Amino acid sequence: MIKLEMQNITLAYGHKVVVKDLTFQVMPGEMVGLVGPNGCGKSTIIKALSRVISPYSGRILLNGRDISQIPRKDLARLLGVVPQIALLPSAFTAFEIVLMGRNPHLGLFQYEDPRDMAITWRAMERTSSQHLAERRISELSGGEIQCVVIARALAQETQAILLDEPTANLDISRQIEILDLVKGLCRGNKLAVVAALHDLNLASHYCDRLLLINKGRIHAEGTPIEVINTENIEQVYGCGSYVHTHPLSGLPAVLPRVDSNRNSSLKKYR
Amino acid sequence: MSLQQAKLSHTNQAAPAALYPHWRSRVYAILGLLVLFGVIVAFATTVGSVQIPFLTTSSILLSKLPFVNMNPTWTSALETIILEIRLPRVILAGLVGAALAIAGATYQGLFRNPLADPYLIGVAQGAALGAVVGFVLPIDWQGLGLGTVPLFAFIGALLSVAVVYTVARVGKVMPVTTLILAGVALGAFLASIVSYLIITSGEKIHGIMFWLMGSFSLTQWSEVKFVLPYVVVGVGVLLIYARSLNVMQLGEEQAQQLGIDVEKLKLILLTAATLVTAAAVSFVGIIGFVGIIIPHAVRLIWGPDHRFLLPLSILVGAIFLILADIVARTILAPSEVPIGVITAFCGAPFFLYLLRRRTKVLF
Numbered sequence: 096m097i098k099l100e101m102q103n104i105t106l107a108y109g110h111k112v113v114v115k116d117l118t119f120q121v122m123p124g125e126m127v128g129l130v131g132p133n134g135c136g137k138s139t140i141i142k143a144l145s146r147v148i149s150p151y152s153g154r155i156l157l158n159g160r161d162i163s164q165i166p167r168k169d170l171a172r173l174l175g176v177v178p179q180i181a182l183l184p185s186a187f188t189a190f191e192i193v194l195m196g197r198n199p200h201l202g203l204f205q206y207e208d209p210r211d212m213a214i215t216w217r218a219m220e221r222t223s224s225q226h227l228a229e230r231r232i233s234e235l236s237g238g239e240i241q242c243v244v245i246a247r248a249l250a251q252e253t254q255a256i257l258l259d260e261p262t263a264n265l266d267i268s269r270q271i272e273i274l275d276l277v278k279g280l281c282r283g284n285k286l287a288v289v290a291a292l293h294d295l296n297l298a299s300h301y302c303d304r305l306l307l308i309n310k311g312r313i314h315a316e317g318t319p320i321e322v323i324n325t326e327n328i329e330q331v332y333g334c335g336s337y338v339h340t341h342p343l344s345g346l347p348a349v350l351p352r353v354d355s356n357r358n359s360s361l362k363k364y365r
Numbered sequence: 366m367s368l369q370q371a372k373l374s375h376t377n378q379a380a381p382a383a384l385y386p387h388w389r390s391r392v393y394a395i396l397g398l399l400v401l402f403g404v405i406v407a408f409a410t411t412v413g414s415v416q417i418p419f420l421t422t423s424s425i426l427l428s429k430l431p432f433v434n435m436n437p438t439w440t441s442a443l444e445t446i447i448l449e450i451r452l453p454r455v456i457l458a459g460l461v462g463a464a465l466a467i468a469g470a471t472y473q474g475l476f477r478n479p480l481a482d483p484y485l486i487g488v489a490q491g492a493a494l495g496a497v498v499g500f501v502l503p504i505d506w507q508g509l510g511l512g513t514v515p516l517f518a519f520i521g522a523l524l525s526v527a528v529v530y531t532v533a534r535v536g537k538v539m540p541v542t543t544l545i546l547a548g549v550a551l552g553a554f555l556a557s558i559v560s561y562l563i564i565t566s567g568e569k570i571h572g573i574m575f576w577l578m579g580s581f582s583l584t585q586w587s588e589v590k591f592v593l594p595y596v597v598v599g600v601g602v603l604l605i606y607a608r609s610l611n612v613m614q615l616g617e618e619q620a621q622q623l624g625i626d627v628e629k630l631k632l633i634l635l636t637a638a639t640l641v642t643a644a645a646v647s648f649v650g651i652i653g654f655v656g657i658i659i660p661h662a663v664r665l666i667w668g669p670d671h672r673f674l675l676p677l678s679i680l681v682g683a684i685f686l687i688l689a690d691i692v693a694r695t696i697l698a699p700s701e702v703p704i705g706v707i708t709a710f711c712g713a714p715f716f717l718y719l720l721r722r723r724t725k726v727l728f
Contacts, residue, residue: 146621147621167624187614203605203606
């Protein structure tokens with residue numbers, strides 16, 4: 096069980112500030128969605144949480160412990176990441192890639208034992224990717240690679256998972272399958288989950304809480320019903336939308352309003 | 366380790382044994398190559414100006430192994446030829462081949478670049494400048510138990526990598542691309558000095574050229590004794606980090622997220638690979654081709670897993686360079702051809718054949 100906290104985090108690439116004074120926390124068993132337009136800082140937040148970049152100021156805490164004080168290997172046992180575009184070495188097989196998820200659990204002089212193999216296989220089973228096990232990465236589609244990377248994060252057996260656009264390359268049934276799986280782990284194993292999502296409808300249906308981020312700041316925070324409304328979408332994305340209540344779940348669902356006037360800027364190219 | 370056990374302990378969720386079909390064949394390959402290495406060493410010590418039967422050579426070699434007792438049926442002169450003249454040369458060729466091959470595999474893996482070789486970040490040019498200065502200067506310094514030329518070559522190699530590393534380092538991180546570019550730039554700078562020294566070197570030019578293209582002539586045990594500890598320690602370190610090197614293939618960001626301290630790993634691997642390469646080239650010169658092609662050949666045959674790629678590269682590299690040295694000293698006997706000429710001339714066609722035959726992705 097792990098609690099994830101960001102306290103007054105400012106993130107910058109060189110002198111370019113990307114995220115300003117951000118504070119939020121994720122409890123065990125909670126799934127928090129980061130939503131917002133392209134370039135708003137979602138991926139940067141994921142990178143900071145996994146200590147790929149270090150914050151300009153502020154602290155990131157795992158169960159009250161500053162992550163900059165946690166050795167990388169220990170951190171990788173607590174926190175797994177599904178990166179946005181996973182570039183994988185094409186000559187390795189899918190199984191070998193998922194097996195790399197066991198790396199943080201192995202000492203320098205250790206080899207993967209049958210238990211590691213079994214955990215790896217189980218992770219592939221859960222993401223319905225075991226039929227890919229012997230295939231080389233070069234032979235897989237974008238969606239299949241996505242499943243392999245998610246399986247690798249599962250094989251890592253962490254207590255928190257960060258997902259950066261986990262459904263980007265997946266078809267509609269795979270999107271639901273993967274998010275069901277993540278939500279199930281979140282609830283069943285009390286994982287703390289942070290997911291950066293572009294699809295507001297998926298975010299609305301799977302996340303307990305949403306952070307709507309605009310230009311590196313939190314624009315709105317709360318349950319999907321509190322965050323997803325026409326006003327917020329207009330303010331953050333600058334486009335009209337029609338937000339209605341999903342007839343089955345009762346959660347907000349978004350349809351973009353396709354306004355012919357908005358295309359006027361394109362007309363001059365015709 | 367075995368998947369049979371995996372099946373027993375987790376009956377309903379174990380990975381099928383078919384997932385690791387290559388494990389066994391790769392282990393067999395390592396064992397087979399070890400045996401082949403022994404045979405090649407015996408064969409290489411058989412070849413020479415004095416005719417000695419293969420059986421006699423093998424017996425002399427075997428009698429020197431621990432726990433083997435044999436009554437000598439050969440003269441002590443033969444034993445001296447085998448053990449004092451031919452064997453050190455063969456062993457040094459094997460060591461250097463192993464060192465260059467594993468260093469090449471490491472650099473390729475670390476930089477995730479198929480064009481990387483052990484000389485990429487300035488080792489070769491640094492060693493060459495050191496060696497040429499050693500040839501040209503009218504001095505005779507000794508140090509670390511080495512003569513002037515190998516001593517200067519060894520120091521030059523380490524110094525140039527240290528410079529490249531310092532230049533490429535930005536704060537706490539060392540971007541790989543910057544490192545490669547700094548290595549290429551410094552290499553060109555040093556090479557220009559080497560060229561200048563060569564054309565002004567007068568009658569010493571023959572010795573310099575021979576060193577630059579590589580040669581094992583006049584190898585003694587003292588040279589083996591110098592190279593051996595660097596290669597053993599370096600190779601040991603590289604083998605320990607083979608799994609980390611696999612994870613590095615995912616790129617630095619994902620490697621970090623899987624618990625690898627990327628900057629520390631880069632430093633450890635670079636240091637180990639550089640020491641191994643510097644020790645290898647200091648006596649025998651810049652032998653090309655082995656460090657870039659042997660790892661690729663191994664990868665083509667046995668796959669990209671560094672836990673097998675590294676040990677297999679060691680064995681294939683050692684065997685290849687011993688064979689190349691046999692050709693180098695017999696083809697124009699009694700004079701010798703620089704071994705760098707042989708490695709590329711014999712090795713490249715074979716590699717092109719492998720490249721053509723295999724359709725698998727390389728990297």
